Amino acid sequence: MEPLRTTDAFAIDFRKKFELGGKVIVVTGACGLVGRAFCEAISQFGGHVVAVDIPAAEPEKFAAVLEERHGRKMLGVSLNVGERAEVEQLKATILSNFDRIDGLVNAHQNKSHLKFESFECVTDDNWDTVVHINLKGTFLTCQILGSWMAENGGGSIINIPSTYSVVAPNQNLYKGTSLGCPAAYSASKGGIDALSRYLASYWASRKVRVNMITPHGVWNNHEAQFEENFARFSPMERLSYNHEVAGALIYLLSDASSYVTGDNMLVEGGWTVW
Numbered sequence: 001m002e003p004l005r006t007t008d009a010f011a012i013d014f015r016k017k018f019e020l021g022g023k024v025i026v027v028t029g030a031c032g033l034v035g036r037a038f039c040e041a042i043s044q045f046g047g048h049v050v051a052v053d054i055p056a057a058e059p060e061k062f063a064a065v066l067e068e069r070h071g072r073k074m075l076g077v078s079l080n081v082g083e084r085a086e087v088e089q090l091k092a093t094i095l096s097n098f099d100r101i102d103g104l105v106n107a108h109q110n111k112s113h114l115k116f117e118s119f120e121c122v123t124d125d126n127w128d129t130v131v132h133i134n135l136k137g138t139f140l141t142c143q144i145l146g147s148w149m150a151e152n153g154g155g156s157i158i159n160i161p162s163t164y165s166v167v168a169p170n171q172n173l174y175k176g177t178s179l180g181c182p183a184a185y186s187a188s189k190g191g192i193d194a195l196s197r198y199l200a201s202y203w204a205s206r207k208v209r210v211n212m213i214t215p216h217g218v219w220n221n222h223e224a225q226f227e228e229n230f231a232r233f234s235p236m237e238r239l240s241y242n243h244e245v246a247g248a249l250i251y252l253l254s255d256a257s258s259y260v261t262g263d264n265m266l267v268e269g270g271w272t273v274w
Contacts, residue, residue, distance in 0.1 A: 003258050017256040021046035024098045025253060026090075026145060028081050028137070029108030031057035033220050034160075034242045038105055041246035042253070043070045050094055051076045053108070073097070081108050081137030087144045095148075103156045103253045104145050106138045106192075111185040119183045127184045134188035135195070142199060146208060154207025156253050159196045162189035163216035163268050170233055176225045193264065200262030209261040211252045215245045216268035235270035 004011060025042050029035040030051035039049045043066050051066070053059040055078040063076030075097055079086040094101055110133035117126065138159055149155030164186040174180050193212065200210040217230050219239040231237045248265045251257050266272060 023102035025103040026050040035107040037242040130184035135191040150206040161193040165189035212264040
């Protein structure tokens with residue numbers, strides 16, 4: 001949609017610019033902590049959600065809940081984002097149901113199975129698994145779904161790198177806890193950042209905007225010691241909540257951000273300012 005060519009602020013309905021009415025938005029990792037908040041926010045702003053996740057997460061059931069809550073057609077699809085054939089089939093399924101794709105949110109991630117391993121102990125298989133899902137999965141969805149948008153009038157892509165693709169992990173954060181952050185995660189997320197900037201330039205003339213959101217420290221019943229450590233290193237002295245990330249998503253998906261591309265919106269409580 002072309003922005004109105006005017007300098008008259010009174011001619012703009014600013015509230016309407018945030019609406020997603022009728023838009024079809026694909027969310028990978030839809031059943032995760034942040035993904036669920038993303039899907040609900042998109043639904044509240046009028047969008048049709050295509051909830052994508054692994055079979056064990058049962059995205060079809062989640063989509064049915066969203067459909068009942070909002071009285072609007074939603075779609076759930078189980079797949080592995082790292083497999084080209086499955087992402088190609090996803091595109092075909094979306095187009096057969098909605099005949100359009102307006103947005104893509106890559107909220108999938110893999111790191112949990114490496115959480116307790118030191119860098120010295122990471123195996124080739126573990127490294128490859130994380131990079132395959134995080135980076136290759138984002139590459140495939142952007143290439144297959146993003147290309148469709150580039151050929152059909154444009155759209156908006158939101159990728160999710162990490163604070164640890166901006167700065168290195170503060171190892172003191174994990175002292176006294178069972179938690180940690182694997183090197184493969186940082187490396188894969190750094191690749192997502194670079195890929196997003198590349199695509200923002202590559203597709204800008206074809207009206208596909210590519211941006212990023214970087215959350216950090218999203219509360220998920222963490223250990224008390226971790227919460228205490230986090231508060232000590234964060235300017236806001238607390239973890240975030242998944243719903244606090246979703247406002248940035250609505251802005252970047254909507255026409256309110258029509259002149260924003262290649263941006264990494266940090267929703268991390270000021271973690272990187274000191």
